[in-house]
Amino acid sequence: MLPVTRKILIVEDDSSTAAYLAKGLAETGYAVETCADGRDGLFLASEGIFDLIIADRMLPGLNGLAMLGAIRAAGVSTPTLVLSALGTVDDRIDGLNAGADDYLVKPFSFAELTARIDAIFRRVDRNAAEGQPTRLSVGDLEIDLLARTVARQGKSISLGAREFNLLEYLARHAGQVVTRTMMLEKIWNYHFDPGSNVVDVHIGRLRRKLEEGFTAPILHTVRGAGYRLSVEP
Amino acid sequence: MIRLSVTARIALLSILLALVSNLVLVAFVWKVVRDDAIDELRRDTIEQSDALIAVYRSGGLPALGRTIREARTPGDVSRIVAVIARDGRLIAGVGPELDGFARWPNLGFRILAIGSPWSDREVGYAVRQIGPYRLVSGRVLDDWDAEQRGIERALAAAMLLSLALGVGGGLVVTRYVGRRLDRVADVIEGVAAGDLSRRVVNAASGDAFDRLAVRLNAMLDKTERLMSELRIVTDGLAHDLRSPLARLRAKAEAAVLQADPAQREAAMGGLLIETDLVMRMLSTMIEITRAESVPRDRLTRIDPATLVEEIADLYAPVVEDEGMRFDAIVAPALPSITLHRELMTQAIANLIDNALRHAAQGGEIVLRLRLRDHQAWFQVEDHGPGIAEADRAEALRRFGRLDRARSLPGAGLGMALVEAVARLHDGRVELHDNAPGLIAAIVVPISR
Numbered sequence: 001m002l003p004v005t006r007k008i009l010i011v012e013d014d015s016s017t018a019a020y021l022a023k024g025l026a027e028t029g030y031a032v033e034t035c036a037d038g039r040d041g042l043f044l045a046s047e048g049i050f051d052l053i054i055a056d057r058m059l060p061g062l063n064g065l066a067m068l069g070a071i072r073a074a075g076v077s078t079p080t081l082v083l084s085a086l087g088t089v090d091d092r093i094d095g096l097n098a099g100a101d102d103y104l105v106k107p108f109s110f111a112e113l114t115a116r117i118d119a120i121f122r123r124v125d126r127n128a129a130e131g132q133p134t135r136l137s138v139g140d141l142e143i144d145l146l147a148r149t150v151a152r153q154g155k156s157i158s159l160g161a162r163e164f165n166l167l168e169y170l171a172r173h174a175g176q177v178v179t180r181t182m183m184l185e186k187i188w189n190y191h192f193d194p195g196s197n198v199v200d201v202h203i204g205r206l207r208r209k210l211e212e213g214f215t216a217p218i219l220h221t222v223r224g225a226g227y228r229l230s231v232e233p
Numbered sequence: 234m235i236r237l238s239v240t241a242r243i244a245l246l247s248i249l250l251a252l253v254s255n256l257v258l259v260a261f262v263w264k265v266v267r268d269d270a271i272d273e274l275r276r277d278t279i280e281q282s283d284a285l286i287a288v289y290r291s292g293g294l295p296a297l298g299r300t301i302r303e304a305r306t307p308g309d310v311s312r313i314v315a316v317i318a319r320d321g322r323l324i325a326g327v328g329p330e331l332d333g334f335a336r337w338p339n340l341g342f343r344i345l346a347i348g349s350p351w352s353d354r355e356v357g358y359a360v361r362q363i364g365p366y367r368l369v370s371g372r373v374l375d376d377w378d379a380e381q382r383g384i385e386r387a388l389a390a391a392m393l394l395s396l397a398l399g400v401g402g403g404l405v406v407t408r409y410v411g412r413r414l415d416r417v418a419d420v421i422e423g424v425a426a427g428d429l430s431r432r433v434v435n436a437a438s439g440d441a442f443d444r445l446a447v448r449l450n451a452m453l454d455k456t457e458r459l460m461s462e463l464r465i466v467t468d469g470l471a472h473d474l475r476s477p478l479a480r481l482r483a484k485a486e487a488a489v490l491q492a493d494p495a496q497r498e499a500a501m502g503g504l505l506i507e508t509d510l511v512m513r514m515l516s517t518m519i520e521i522t523r524a525e526s527v528p529r530d531r532l533t534r535i536d537p538a539t540l541v542e543e544i545a546d547l548y549a550p551v552v553e554d555e556g557m558r559f560d561a562i563v564a565p566a567l568p569s570i571t572l573h574r575e576l577m578t579q580a581i582a583n584l585i586d587n588a589l590r591h592a593a594q595g596g597e598i599v600l601r602l603r604l605r606d607h608q609a610w611f612q613v614e615d616h617g618p619g620i621a622e623a624d625r626a627e628a629l630r631r632f633g634r635l636d637r638a639r640s641l642p643g644a645g646l647g648m649a650l651v652e653a654v655a656r657l658h659d660g661r662v663e664l665h666d667n668a669p670g671l672i673a674a675i676v677v678p679i680s681r
Contacts, residue, residue, distance in 0.1 A: 191575055
């Protein structure tokens with residue numbers, strides 16, 4: 001499925017979490033290396049051979065955010081996902097401000113982690129590609145990013161501004177699982193958990209607009225994880 | 234320096250006080266007795282010198298000399314009589330201490346200490362002019378000496394007495410102080426052992442011990458109140474956590490016993506939902522405790538209208554899906570406010586959740602931002618049953634724990650977070666009547 005095997009560095013001092021991550025990610029198809037210490041992590045990351053770093057915050061030797069700062073200072077821009085038990089809104093914002101590409105709070109669901117890893121790689125690939133796309137298409141769904149219009153099977157669908165942003169985000173990650181918290185973070189820029197089904201309600205509205213009058217579903221619910229925009233069920 | 238115990242210091246102080254008061258008394262007696270003795274001596278001496286002058290006038294110096302010699306009765310060593318010439322020569326005289334007068338003394342009555350300065354021997358004498366001579370007549374203050382020794386004995390007795398009184402008084406005082414302090418200590422010990430209802434019995438006499446008791450009781454009142462509030466919160470929390478954990482357990486059990494793979498998977502999904510619920514409650518708790526000590530630099534200047542519009546954007550579909558209207562009304566031309574964007578949003582979202590929960594058939598929820606008295610009012614208005622005016626203070630005090638039988642967990646926590654966020658912004662939570670319904674407002678000062 002993946003053209004090149006991506007290499008992920010896991011810097012995590014809790015051996016059971018590290019083993020769980022390494023096993024799960026290896027099964028997903030990644031090449032995984034682990035180390036349990038912030039200094040070792042910095043040493044390994046400085047080689048620049050990894051495609052992603054997953055780092056704990058509270059590490060022996062050098063804490064995760066300091067390690068991240070040192071990696072960035074060394075000119076290594078390897079995407080980094082911070083995985084921490086420090087989970088308040090301010091903790092998350094601190095992590096993102098320190099240069100993390102994403103921040104996930106322990107305990108986490110593995111689906112959430114893989115969705116976020118996919119999103120990071122998708123963004124990296126997109127940035128590597130020449131230029132920014134002005135159109136996105138998912139199956140019979142066409143999205144014009146400049147005119148901010150949407151059409152399915154040639155029929156125009158009118159969306160609100162927030163609905164359009166939501167659809168754009170889903171389309172940019174077409175075929176991948178996008179979780180509720182990812183959408184809250186990226187679309188609404190909220191890092192707290194609103195508790196109720198706010199995202200589901202917005203998705204429900206978007207889905208009605210995208211699917212009403214069409215036979216094939218396009219916005220799928222992935223149970224226990226989130227949503228996926230795809231023509232394949 | 235040796236630190237004496239308070240008991241020893243009080244005892245010493247009372248000894249000192251008894252000693253001083255006894256010494257003052259003895260000194261007074263000493264002074265009175267001495268003055269009496271001197272007065273008597275003066276009269277005596279003047280009488281004697283009058284008699285001697287009469288002898289001189291009738292018989293001249295030889296008669297006076299004779300009289301002086303005769304006047305000295307055997308065994309009497311205290312009497313002094315001398316006739317002194319202008320050149321200091323002693324013409325005639327008897328007495329133990331005549332050397333002191335071997336000069337030309339001034340006229341009048343005097344008291345003279347003889348011997349060393351601290352000698353207890355004093356002489357009272359009168360000097361009169363007789364012809365070309367001076368007549369010195371007087372007496373050693375022997376009577377006074379005796380009195381003085383008596384007084385000295387009294388003084389020694391007084392010192393012993395004051396020592397005894399001091400020790401006794403000190404013991405009584407320290408026993409008294411100790412007993413009153415023990416009462417306070419007993420209460421503190423009882424409280425430390427867990428009985429927060431103990432109070433120091435107050436004699437209401439307004440002394441230092443009573444003031445201590447009043448302060449201590451006030452402190453204990455506050456501690457008891459805080460402890461009971463803490464108990465309410467933890468009880469509520471345990472209650473809130475118990476239901477999702479019970480459901481979690483039930484679903485886990487059901488999933489384990491489920492033979493059909495599809496249904497087992499569905500049950501597993503339910504497990505995840507319940508687990509997330511517990512996790513969310515725990516993170517809310519952490520946010521609450523953290524909100525109490527968020528550093529000021531986390532707050533940024535934000536346009537409150539934008540904040541409210543973003544919340545409205547997120548929540549309008551949620552409210553509408555519940556079959557209610559949602560309206561966001563923002564007062565125009567609002568200044569920017571120093572806010573914690575996410576925590577304030579979360580707090581307002583909790584108020585909306587509450588309104589959804591309690592006013593499900595209320596028809597409309599209004600999110601309103603208005604300005605009054607240099608304060609921004611973020612308020613959520615519903616048309617549900619509301620809270621009776623009498624119950625509002627209690628509802629605020631117990632952070633929305635009014636609803637004892639609430640079906641949805643975490644409501645109390647949600648309101649506790651609202652309260653904590655309001656405090657973080659130096660603000661407060663207010664409840665008002667929406668006639669009908671409830672207005673729940675987070676009131677935040679604008680200029681800070």
